[in-house]
Amino acid sequence: MKRMLMSIVLVGSVFLAAFWAIPSQAQSSMSGGEIVNPERVIPFAKNVEHALAERGARVAIVSRVGRDPDRMPSGIEYTHxxxxxxxxxxxxxGRTVRGYAIHNLYQLPDDPGKSDLVQDFPVEFFGNVFELRAGVIVPTADLQDRLLQVLNSSTYEALHQPDYSLVANPFGSDYQNCTNFVLSVLMAAIYETDNRDLIDANIEAYFEPQTVRLGPLQRAFGPLFVRGVETSDHSGAIRTSTFGSLSRFMRAYKLSDTDFTITERGVLEQAALAN
Known part of the structure; x- marks a missing residue:
């Protein structure tokens, strides 16, 4: 029995290591770290800024592909x-210029089970990604105004839960990932409230999370072998917020003016956004 149990654990660890392989700097919700291929990253980051500016976006929701989607759980492609x-x-x-500052929830590099709120800039955001591709949502003008009010208030930091999980349950408060945090900020802006109970109630009432399909070994052994992954906050199916589910929510309730994908080849307007 002991030998069989050890074999199961060994198989589980090998399987998980292959499926959940995490590159240097993790690049899910970790800061970009070293800028790899600056000759490609810098023009791409500028192109994203230009695309937002051309559409008059004062606030936008932007995602990146930090890890190989084939190594991610089914249902998650954009990782931050x-x-x-x-x-x-x-x-x-000492000069003052106009540009986009990025407000992030980032995993701590020395403790991926924890997160912090960090501000950085487009080049750092795309500095070490798997693929130069971004999903973009431009909220309505009214919602942008409300988001700015939240971002400039104490509510923004108060909505942060530092215990991190890649597949955090958006209907719970035990863990948070970057998309859950953005969702909470959105709800605070929509309802112009800092009442966490009201924010959580409206998330549960109106938001449809993405179901993440994990095999039995991934679900059982994931938290043991992959730092920053917890499944204990899910009693049934594992469901979390993703960029795709956020886009669908905002489309359904007419909260966005446009959404699109940007690649190195250009802008794909109203693309069928992935998760």
Whole structure:
């Protein structure tokens, strides 16, 4: 029996290591770290900024492909979601320029089970991704105004839950991932409230999460072998918020003006967005 149990654990660990392989800097909801291939990253980041500016976006929701989608749980392709805000930015030489500052929930690099709120910039956001592709949602003008109010208030930080899980349940409060955080900020803006109970109640009432299909070994052994993955907050099917589910929610309730995908080849307007 002991030998059989050890064999099961060994098989589980090998299977999980292959399926949930995490590259350097993790790149799900971790900060970009080193900028790889700056000759490609810098023009791409500028193209994303230009696409947002051309559409008059003062606040946008932008996602990136940080890990190989084939190594991610089924149902998750975009691995990090953040709020991009058109802002006054101080350069190192003291000048003030206009551009997009990015408001993120990032995993801590030395403790992937925890997260922090960090502000960075487009080049860092795409600095070490698996693929230069971004999913973009531009909220309605009214919702952008409300989002700016939340971002400039104490509500923004109050909505942060530092215990992180890649597949955090958006209907629970034990863990949070980057998309759950953005969803909470959205609900706070929509209802112009800092009441966490009201925010959570409206998420449960109106938001349809993405079902993440994990095999028995992944679900049972994932938390043991993959830091930053917890499944204990799910009593049944594992459901979490993803970029795709966020896009569908905002379309359904007419909360977005447009959504699109940007690749190195250009902008794909109103594309069928992935998760």
């Amino acid at each position: 979601v953040a709020l991009w805000v058109y802002s006054d930015i101080q350069t190192e030489d």
